[in-house]
Amino acid sequence: DTAVSQTPKYLVTQMGNDKSIKCEQNLGHDTMYWYKQDSKKFLKIMFSYNNKELIINETVPNRFSPKSPDKAHLNLHINSLELGDSAVYFCASSPKTSGELFFGEGSRLTVL
Amino acid sequence: AQSVTQLGSHVSVSEGALVLLRCNYSSSVPPYLFWYVQYPNQGLQLLLKYTSAATLVKGINGFEAEFKKSETSFHLTKPSAHMSDAAEYFCAVSRTGLTGGGNKLTFGTGTQLKVEL
Numbered sequence: 001d002t003a004v005s006q007t008p009k010y011l012v013t014q015m016g017n018d019k020s021i022k023c024e025q026n027l028g029h030d031t032m033y034w035y036k037q038d039s040k041k042f043l044k045i046m047f048s049y050n051n052k053e054l055i056i057n058e059t060v061p062n063r064f065s066p067k068s069p070d071k072a073h074l075n076l077h078i079n080s081l082e083l084g085d086s087a088v089y090f091c092a093s094s095p096k097t098s099g100e101l102f103f104g105e106g107s108r109l110t111v112l
Numbered sequence: 113a114q115s116v117t118q119l120g121s122h123v124s125v126s127e128g129a130l131v132l133l134r135c136n137y138s139s140s141v142p143p144y145l146f147w148y149v150q151y152p153n154q155g156l157q158l159l160l161k162y163t164s165a166a167t168l169v170k171g172i173n174g175f176e177a178e179f180k181k182s183e184t185s186f187h188l189t190k191p192s193a194h195m196s197d198a199a200e201y202f203c204a205v206s207r208t209g210l211t212g213g214g215n216k217l218t219f220g221t222g223t224q225l226k227v228e229l
Binding site for chain 2: 004042045056
């Protein structure tokens, strides 16, 4: 069983479109995250949710809207896609009692 | 603010040689430090973490790291490189050892390790 799963794994779309990436974790963790990894492999946190509540929102354009319907799911919707949004987006989760993040395999978004 | 600096974006070693990946941190509070590994087309996986207990930390796959406060360093080592160690390695820092709540990990820019025959 995959612990943190993201769909889709690859996404190619045109500028101006709207797209969503879904994430689910079956680890029973309370906290989930979205990270963005750019072409130089730099990883930056975007959002963090703790039990469906937004707790970290890192100066991300408001075209990005996360949604957590329950603590096992965290989705990312992106409006009006721009070329600079091309990146790999990683979902992750963590338990309260550990510093370890468990990452999904990533969703590679390419905006043409 | 906390940050980590990884010296050397690319490191190349021969199989069987010592692996040394460098990480220096900056933190106004006692830091918690982590090393993660990323294999091609995969997510990151925790190698080891320092949470203010022993300064020499042992991780998976034969890796270890030593926390040196005087040098603000947390370098990653492995005595003998294996071909399967080729990957991207990330150092990270947080304010606490926990990632729940408002705590977050700040990652370095990564070091690509290449292992040659």
